[in-house]
Amino acid sequence: MEQPNNQEINIVLSSDDNYAIYIPVLLESIYNTASKNYKYIITIADANISNDIKESIANNAKNYSEFTINYVCIDNFVNKYRHLFVTFAHFTVSTYIRFFIPDILPNINKVIYLDIDLLIKSDISKLYEIDINNYMVAAAVDACYARELYYNKRNEVSYTENVIGLPKGVPEFNAGVLLINLEKWRKANLTQKCLDKLGEIGVPRVLDQCVLNAVIKQEDIYKLPVEWNYVWHAQLENLEAITKSNIFNEVIKEYNEKINQIKIIHYTSSVKPWNIYGPHSDVHVLEYLAEEWWSTASRTEIFTKLLILQAKKSITSNKLTNNVNNTKRIYIFNLRMFKVKQLERSKIYYLFNIPILKIKTYF
Structure with a gap:
């Protein structure tokens, strides 16, 4: 393991006003598990987060002794390229901020990027300490994409090989948890390569994740164990091994082995802990993992606000269900x-x- 050169860990989040309300839960989970041997610099890429939500984040984090929270407006980074950014469903322009992290933190050479829909269950410094001097990123396999490759309902095999350019049978990594070697990224001019590839693909199926998988070479990816990015709706723990795909079998096996060793829960898909009982929810989710999120939320100062928001959504959901x-x-x-x-x-x-x-x- 790489020994820390200093006592700071830089973490980047990105959000607009829709998701920012859930940032205190993520920060609470980081704080509750974090090593006290580090200072944690949290940089939030700000896609027009309201002052009210920023105040809630600050109030909730006021007793986090090792945390510093900074905001960086994303407009200066993304405005020039907005014509390239496809958005739909729960994906917004803020997802593309991963391309610009080396510019947001020009003097930092190593960083952790985290999606907002995560719950940290283990010391994040252990992730940071992984030696990636010879790699561009450390990332875990996207189990849901591995499953889609197996079933190939939307010609994922052809898309992955011919559009993304991955080797045959190799699924994408999931971009929701990344340990990034920014120095190596800058030397490879990877930001421009991402923008060029996005323009070439036009409408990538998993947006910036597809682009990152297309431009980062396989030998530059440190394969994180799945417990560092356990995608909750993959449901692989309920599937039997399938002989058709050895790679898929390996993913299933790893998920089965790590179900009780999860370090980071990733609430992938449009189904989140805060809308798990909506009318369009995917029933194939692990309910107890949602309960862990709510348990952490209950320790935050925004818990009452979250409950009220959930109640409003439930009322709306009931109306929609009837209509x-x-x-x-x-x-x-x-x-x-x-x-x-x-x-x-x-x-x-x-x-x-x-x-x-x-x-x-x-x-």
Whole structure:
């Protein structure tokens, strides 16, 4: 393991106002497990987070003795490239901030990037201490993408090999937890390579994650054990090994072995602990992992606000459940081409999961 050269760990988060309300829960989980041998510099890439939410974050973190929280407005980094950034569902422009971390922290050579929809269950300094001097990033396999490669319902195999350019059978890494060698990144001019590749692909299926997988060479990726980024809705612990794909079998095996050793829970997909019981929720989630998030939330000063927000969403969900015709999907040659989602007062039409038309309805 690499010994710390100094006593600081830099961590980057990125959020707009929609997700920022959940930052205190993530910070609480980091603080509760963090080694006291370090100071933690938290840089939040700010995509127009409101002052009220910033105040809530500050109030909740006021007793975190080893933490410093800074905000960096992302506009100066992304405005020039907004025409490239495709967004849909729960993904916003803030997800692309991963491309610009070397510019946001120009004097830092090593950093941890974390998505907001995480819960830290183990000392984050152990992740930071991994020696990546010979690597660009440390990242864990995206188990959900490995599963999609196996089933190949949307021609993931062809997309992965021909668009992303990964070797045959190799799934993407998940970009929600990254340990990044910024010095190596800068020397490779990787930010510009990411932007060029994004322009080339146009509409990557998993947005910036696809781009990062396309531009970072396999030999530059330190393979993190899955417990450092355990994607919660993969449901691999309930699947039997499948002989068709050895790589998929290895992922399943690792998930089975690590189910009780999770260091970071990643609440992937649009289903989160805070909306797990909504009308469109995926029932194939691990409910007890959501309970762990709420248990941590209960120790924050925003817990009451979160409960009120959850109650409002539940009321809205009940109204929608009584008025919607759910979601219709249209497949052509086993490829999902179109989707129509009926909301309370509108219909949204999707092409390849990208919203293309919204029509008001009255009923």
